[in-house]
Amino acid sequence: MILIEGALINNNIQDLLIEGNKIKRIGKNLIDKEHLNKKDLKIIDGKNKIAIPGLINTHTHIPMTLFRGVADDLPLMEWLNDYIWKMEAKLNKDIVYAGALLGCVEMIKSGTTTFNDMYFYLDGIIKAVKETGIRGFLSYGMIDLFDEEKREKELKTSEKTIKQIKKLNDSKINPVLGPHAPYTCSKELLMETHNMAKEYNVPIHIHMNETLDEIKNIKEKTSMRPFEYLNSFGFFDDVRVISAHCVHLSENEINIIKNKNIAVSHNPISNLKLASGIAPIPKLMDNNILITLGTDGCGSNNNLNLFEEIKAASLIHKGVSLNPTVVNAEDSFNFATKNGAHTLGLNAGELLEGALADIVLIDLDKPYLIPKENMSSHLVYSFNGNVDIVIIDGNIVLNDGKMVNIDEKKVYEMAEKAYFKLIC
Numbered sequence: 001m002i003l004i005e006g007a008l009i010n011n012n013i014q015d016l017l018i019e020g021n022k023i024k025r026i027g028k029n030l031i032d033k034e035h036l037n038k039k040d041l042k043i044i045d046g047k048n049k050i051a052i053p054g055l056i057n058t059h060t061h062i063p064m065t066l067f068r069g070v071a072d073d074l075p076l077m078e079w080l081n082d083y084i085w086k087m088e089a090k091l092n093k094d095i096v097y098a099g100a101l102l103g104c105v106e107m108i109k110s111g112t113t114t115f116n117d118m119y120f121y122l123d124g125i126i127k128a129v130k131e132t133g134i135r136g137f138l139s140y141g142m143i144d145l146f147d148e149e150k151r152e153k154e155l156k157t158s159e160k161t162i163k164q165i166k167k168l169n170d171s172k173i174n175p176v177l178g179p180h181a182p183y184t185c186s187k188e189l190l191m192e193t194h195n196m197a198k199e200y201n202v203p204i205h206i207h208m209n210e211t212l213d214e215i216k217n218i219k220e221k222t223s224m225r226p227f228e229y230l231n232s233f234g235f236f237d238d239v240r241v242i243s244a245h246c247v248h249l250s251e252n253e254i255n256i257i258k259n260k261n262i263a264v265s266h267n268p269i270s271n272l273k274l275a276s277g278i279a280p281i282p283k284l285m286d287n288n289i290l291i292t293l294g295t296d297g298c299g300s301n302n303n304l305n306l307f308e309e310i311k312a313a314s315l316i317h318k319g320v321s322l323n324p325t326v327v328n329a330e331d332s333f334n335f336a337t338k339n340g341a342h343t344l345g346l347n348a349g350e351l352l353e354g355a356l357a358d359i360v361l362i363d364l365d366k367p368y369l370i371p372k373e374n375m376s377s378h379l380v381y382s383f384n385g386n387v388d389i390v391i392i393d394g395n396i397v398l399n400d401g402k403m404v405n406i407d408e409k410k411v412y413e414m415a416e417k418a419y420f421k422l423i424c
């Protein structure tokens with residue numbers, strides 16, 4: 001058992017007891033109250049620390065850490081067609097493993113305990129997830145570009161991946177289906193994906209309505225907007241769909257999102273960087289739509305620090321609406337914790353008895369966290385993501401700011417080597 005003693009937890013200085021992978025008890029003087037024997041405990045001194053639920057990043061392409069800084073200042077289609085897809089053609093399992101490992105380390109060191117990913121060569125990603133101890137929801141990103149042969153191949157790879165992940169029987173590694181987007185996937189692929197999601201009871205992760213261009217493209221082909229098009233063949237029925245971006249939406253599409261309980265992964269920084277636009281988050285919140293946060297890949301962000309996303313989410317909508325009361329600190333913090341957990345069906349995102357022990361501890365002796373009051377404001381508007389201790393599924397994976405299970409230096413060296421293989 002792990003006991004966090006005397007930390008700031010849910011606005012009180014108290015203890016938190018972890019048994020197995022769950023939070024067993026939260027309260028004062030737990031050693032006495034729970035008749036605990038110090039010999040059986042790993043005690044973490046929580047003095048001068050705040051404990052918060054681990055953050056949940058609902059849209060990533062984790063191995064893309066290797067693409068950090070290689071194709072900046074471009075619009076989405078040019079970025080994908082002329083740069084990213086050309087480099088991705090050189091990927092292999094080992095390169096992906098190196099990029100994923102770097103991504104997992106980066107996420108853990110900035111307080112993320114769960115991520116929802118879409119990418120290729122999942123063997124490499126699974127290996128990195130296992131070695132770092134992070135919680136992953138992993139999908140193979142299917143792209144058929146309307147070719148029948150490719151479609152079959154993509155669906156087969158997805159099905160194989162789901163089976164492979166289920167077979168691992170590791171509650172920290174979960175399968176997801178990842179049709180890339182309506183502009184890269186045929187209707188048949190999307191329909192088959194929907195059937196597979198029901199058959200295997202897995203969620204679907206898809207890019208939706210990211211740019212005006214892609215919406216124009218879908219409208220020309222189908223006379224419908226993307227959400228209307230997918231809804232016309234029941235894509236959203238009886239499955240859990242996490243749709244990344246949702247930048248440009250009509251009233252009717254907002255109604256579809258609301259009525260079909262579709263979760264939105266808001267990626268404000270990626271949307272700004274690719275000049276895609278700004279999602280109408282306050283309006284979606286008014287419609288009780290579940291908003292979660294994602295960083296997207298490092299090719300378009302350019303990091304995986306979800307605290308930056310939390311701050312951006314709170315600021316950007318104030319600026320756009322000329323209203324400082326929208327998306328307050330509590331809202332954007334909930335996007336990255338409670339709402340993310342809810343979307344992924346995880347009993348996490350809050351520090352509660354019975355919840356998963358996915359916990360982040362932050363040392364408060366940092367200039368940007370002083371005065372040590374109004375912490376919920378500091379965490380959103382002032383903190384930079386530099387966390388000290390991370391516990392995932394009841395295991396300490398980051399201690400005193402250092403990775404517990406792996407040698408960080410080696411990870412950086414591997415990533416550097418992998419990067420040169422990609423650009424040469």
Ligand SMILES: O=c1[nH]cnc2c1ncn2[C@@H]1O[C@H](CO)[C@@H](O)[C@H]1O
Nearest residue numbers: 061084118119141180207296297300
């Ligand atoms: O913002 C984005 N919009 C569309 N595609 C993206 C974005 N970021 C990464 N990818 C691409 O999605 C595929 C993963 O399965 C990869 O090809 C990746 O480059």
Ligand SMILES: [Zn+2]
Nearest residue numbers: 207244296297
């Ligand atoms: Zn993306």
